[in-house]
Amino acid sequence: MSTVxxxxxxxxxxxSFHDKTVLQEIWGESWGAPTDIGRIKKVMMHRPGKEILKLHNNAQQIESGTVLDRNIKGATPEDYQNTRLPNLDLLQTQHDQLAQVLSNEGIDIVYLEGQSEDWPERIFTRDLGMVIPGGVILSRLALYxxxxxxxxxxxxxxxxxxxxxxCIQGDGFAEGAASPC
Structure with a gap:
């Protein structure tokens, strides 16, 4: 009998929604990560673009910055005084090298869609969803x-x-998860 x-x-x-056979037959792969450790099959990445040039603003302008300062060991006010622009060429070279290493290890890279320079922190793809057995739950990020x-x-x-x-809805927020699938 055919799968269909x-x-x-x-x-x-x-x-269950995370049954490996059903996922394979319906979704084409057994999606999800059953644990925090193990071999990564896929990872979502974003190659840094001109949007990261907006990141040079004083880090203490982030609302939670002063709260974090009190709780992060080793953080000093001087850590947040650097206003130099990020080196885009260096970041892109490092990204390309990391992507090549992952690819050499047999890890498929899924690149984040969207061509906008409006969202400078898109390089932090781990925050965008929580991968669990069967798929992903979309985050709702706390900072504008x-x-x-x-x-x-x-x-x-x-x-x-x-x-x-x-997806996280209503008044809830969730971020800081892993992006491997």
Whole structure:
């Protein structure tokens, strides 16, 4: 019996959403990460572009900056006084080298969709979703400077065929997860 015929039934689904066979047959891959450790198969990345040139502003302008300063060992006010622009050429070279190493290890790279210079922190793709067995849950980022990145993530996950199992809504915030799939 073909895979498609197996699903031509009005019977109730009995398998969990993260059943590896169903994921493989319906979504094309067994998506998700069952643990925080193990071999990475895919990773979402964003190659730094001109948007990162907006990151030179004083880091203490971030609302949570002073709260973090009190709680991060080794942070000093001088750490936040650097106003030099990031070296875009160096960042792109380092990104390309990292992408090559990952590729050499057999890890597929999914690049974050969207061509906008409005969201300077898009390089932090680990924050955009929480990968769990069966797919990804989209984040809702707490700072306005990150707010517009989620549509890019949603588009990227969709185009890659990754099941989006849900998203953080209402007054909730979640970020700082891992982006391997």
């Amino acid at each position: 015929n197996r699903y031509l039934s009005r019977s109730l689904v009995t398998e 400077i990150r707010h517009g990145e989620i549509p890019f993530a949603s588009q990227t996950f969709s185009q890659a065929g990754i099941p989006m199992l849900g």
